[in-house]
Amino acid sequence: MLNAIVIDDEQYAREELIELLHETKQVQVIQQAENAIEGLQLINKYKPDIIFLDIQMPQITGIEMLSMLNTDTMPKVVFSTAYDQYAVKAFEENAFDYLLKPVDPARLQKTVERLVKSTQQPNYDVITLTHLEHVPCIGHNRILIIATKDIEFAHSGLSGVYINTGQQEATSQLTLKILEEKTPMIRCHRQYLVNLKAIKEIQLLDNGLAEIMTNSGQTLPVSRRYLKRLKQNLGIL
């Protein structure tokens, strides 16, 4: 039995797919999400084998969400769309699994069988984005979509990754690794990424360490290991 999460912004579409998957008796839907942000949370939490992912969703599209997942912990993805010729073409070309809505049970059966048999993990890099325009975050009881250019720095802490804009801080489901790869932020410390444009000054300390003062006046540690690269990036070496 494969564990799956269904991510679709339309309630009826989710229910229908869950029902049809239930009938296949080979997939168990453990969770469902009505948007990509929720989806991201659930994926990180439940680590499903498969996700059924709608393309058109509010704020963060399915493709964007996929771009926010670490490749090493990536579940298998079955895309679904009601009408998106462009996306369908990409799926066809890369032999990714996809479903057209309304879902044909016979087609779903085939897809599921393939998923059960296959051991290989497809590489979704061809369709994912190399740059994230915005980062979804969860603040106090609300969801924030923060534009990448507004972020001063990001750091990992006890309960996850924090995104800091200078005015506010919110937790994100994205790992530092993804943020480093897909945003212009660079690493200055094992637990810190910094937006070069947010650096106000760098204070060099003894024994090869340093501290960054951001535009909003917050200080970030710079470790010996990353100082050289930071200087290179700033063009001061």
Add this chain to the structure above:
Amino acid sequence: MELIPSLLQQMCVYLVFAYLLSKTPIFMPLLNISSRWEHKFSCYLIFSIFCIMGSYFGLQYEDAIANTRAIGAVMGGLFGGPIVGLAVGMTGGIHRYFMGGFTDVACAISTSVEGLIGGLLHVYLLRKNKINYLFKPQVIFLITLFAELTQMAIILVVAEPYQQAYDLVTTVAIPMILANTIGAVLFMSIIEDRKSIYEKYSTTFSQRALRIADRSVGILNQGLNTESAQTIVRIIHEETNVGAIAITDTKNILAFIGIGEQHHHANVPISSSIQQAIDENRIIDLNTTADTYQCKVNRRCRLGTAIILPLRNGDNKVVGTIKLYEARRKLLSNINVSMAEGIAQLLSSQILLGHYQQQQTLLTQAELKLLHAQVNPHFLFNALTTISAVTRREPEKARILIQHLSQFFRKNLKQNIESVSLREELSHVNAYLTIEQARLTNRLRVSVDIDPALMDIKLPTFTLQPLIENAIKHGISTMLSAGKLEIYSHKTTEGTRIVVTDNAGTFVKNKEESTGLGLKIVDKRLVNHFNERSSLQITTTKNKLTQVSFLLPTTATTNTLTTNKEN
């Protein structure tokens, strides 16, 4: 032989007379060959005069007259055809007959025959499609020579006694042949000159008009505005060389070019005389002694005369004016005044054409949009997905949804007519909303509150539906939290506004994509259907609210109310 110089002398006087006449409009009909009876009649009249003149200018010679009558007769025939030729000949002939002498009958007959000869050549050349040969000197020379020889032969045959006739002919034949042939050729060359001057004149005139027309094509497609007006005045100024030109709409001067540019500015209100031309819808000529132009901006302005011509659209409504100025002490020449009338006419028709084309484009765009909506794949597949899911759980609801879907598509297909009642538009919207509500479930809440008294007002087809589709597609469906769509009517002093709001607040102005185009079309059609004040008003508070509204003018409201009462 002493007759030759005297007769040639007479011929010269005759030709001077012809030359003078050629300066008058009487000669105009002779410049073209035409089969219209007015033309024939004036040919007859003119050449009969010349024919009779020929007799008077003749020289008395032994009870006969050596004359240049043949010129009139032959030319009459050449220009007017055999009937006119014969008529001219007979008129000249009968006149000659009453002058008496032993050759009276012979001359009467011969003159008629000469007219006929000219006419026959006219017919011959016409048939051969070589009517231009009529103006060739050689042809004139030969035909007149032939006519004169015939005349001499007729005199010999008809005139009694034969001996006297024979003597006469031997004496007058050479002088008359010479005088008449040379005279006819010279007469024709006078006409020819006149003709070429006239042609040159009208060619430059029409070339100029054509150049203006050619260069101004399409400029007014977008209507009369500062930009198009400036281009037009520049073209006209370059082509006509009048002192200065201004184009105005009904309120402001849109463009000015020429003398006095320094103090005649665009975008200032129009003068009282232009206002008068607009109000009275007529040409105002500030070129008369009683009414001259005086620049009100600058006392020392060199402009002294002006003519104002209204520009009209299709309903003969004045939409603006064109004003041509000329410097003081330089009257607008006639060409320019009639040219101005032509230009005003030209611009008016271009404005009309532009207006018409705009309407046509709007209609086409609306049709395209309609076509697009008829097969809007996103909507259809989304709806089908929803219905497919609903079927399992709530078959009854699914049935209702399918009915709404079919109703929506049926209305789409039917709505190729220009306008619908608000009631119909709302029912179309309702079908659409029912499906979208099912699809988005708790993410879309809708409230509709429209004054029932407005239901019969006609508005352009596809006015409300695109606004609502836009609010959902680009607004509410992109929201993570619950969306709220409100449709309501709101009374104002000008009429009633129909308002559509969503709480997404994601509307971006001037976005160059299909939605922007969709709203643009709705806007244009509203303005066309009602008036300028009914244009779409859009306000956005980012991430909070987008409000789109348009005005149903009081006129539309009251009209419907009265028809309701009558019903």
